[in-house]
Amino acid sequence: MDAVESLLKRLRQKGIADESVLQALRRVKRHEFLAPSQRGSAYEDRPLPIGEGQTISQPYVVAFMTMLLDVAAEDRVLEIGTGSGYQTAVLSCLAAEVYTVEAFSGLAAAAEERLNRLGFGPIYFRVGNGRLGWPEAAPFAGILVTAAASEIPEPLVEQLVLGGRLVIPVGDPHREQVLQRVTKTQTGRRVEDHGWVRFVPLLEPEREGDCG
Numbered sequence: 001m002d003a004v005e006s007l008l009k010r011l012r013q014k015g016i017a018d019e020s021v022l023q024a025l026r027r028v029k030r031h032e033f034l035a036p037s038q039r040g041s042a043y044e045d046r047p048l049p050i051g052e053g054q055t056i057s058q059p060y061v062v063a064f065m066t067m068l069l070d071v072a073a074e075d076r077v078l079e080i081g082t083g084s085g086y087q088t089a090v091l092s093c094l095a096a097e098v099y100t101v102e103a104f105s106g107l108a109a110a111a112e113e114r115l116n117r118l119g120f121g122p123i124y125f126r127v128g129n130g131r132l133g134w135p136e137a138a139p140f141a142g143i144l145v146t147a148a149a150s151e152i153p154e155p156l157v158e159q160l161v162l163g164g165r166l167v168i169p170v171g172d173p174h175r176e177q178v179l180q181r182v183t184k185t186q187t188g189r190r191v192e193d194h195g196w197v198r199f200v201p202l203l204e205p206e207r208e209g210d211c212g
């Protein structure tokens, strides 16, 4: 069995049962999102460094968050924290359109070049403070945040359609967080907890635009 198939087998054993999500992880080759020095570990189930002090998420967490987002083929989704673009690519296998916001212009540019080269799309990129969402493109059926927030950013809930889902790690950004799924309802919102995770902090860029 090759490295990708044994990773998928492991994800199944850990409870990922959504075949469309597993198919997306089969299609998106994780080694393409890593520096040559990290590629040997690409199909291990752990986060890896991508520069600027940031990480590419663990495959299990990518699969689990994508499963919670419950993406339909006609959906438009927003990702906060483009990073390497790996999660972006997984989302673009499942959704009609993906919007993605990254604080670091260098990471955003590298991800955009990579995703174009690999033929994923349509994907729209923005450099800025993801806490603000992307109001001009809202509303979204799903919003996925790949960095830890101490509380739920209200603009993100506002930018969901009715029935839309926000998947976000909430808690101490320097320790552990609870993975929450917030569903927008007629009367407000429903919040579910989905276990502990550990993400890099959702930053507070000082101005709309660049972190570096």
Ligand code: SAH
Pocket: 050, 054, 055, 056, 057, 080, 081, 082, 083, 084, 085, 086, 087, 088, 101, 102, 103, 104, 107, 128, 129, 130, 131, 146, 147, 200, 201, 202, 203, 204, 205
């Ligand atoms: N989804 C990425 C994970 C990257 S880690 C991947 O699959 O590779 C989290 C990312 O969120 C980092 O790239 C970090 O720079 C970015 N980030 C942190 N705070 C942010 C903010 N306020 N707005 C946008 N992006 C942010």
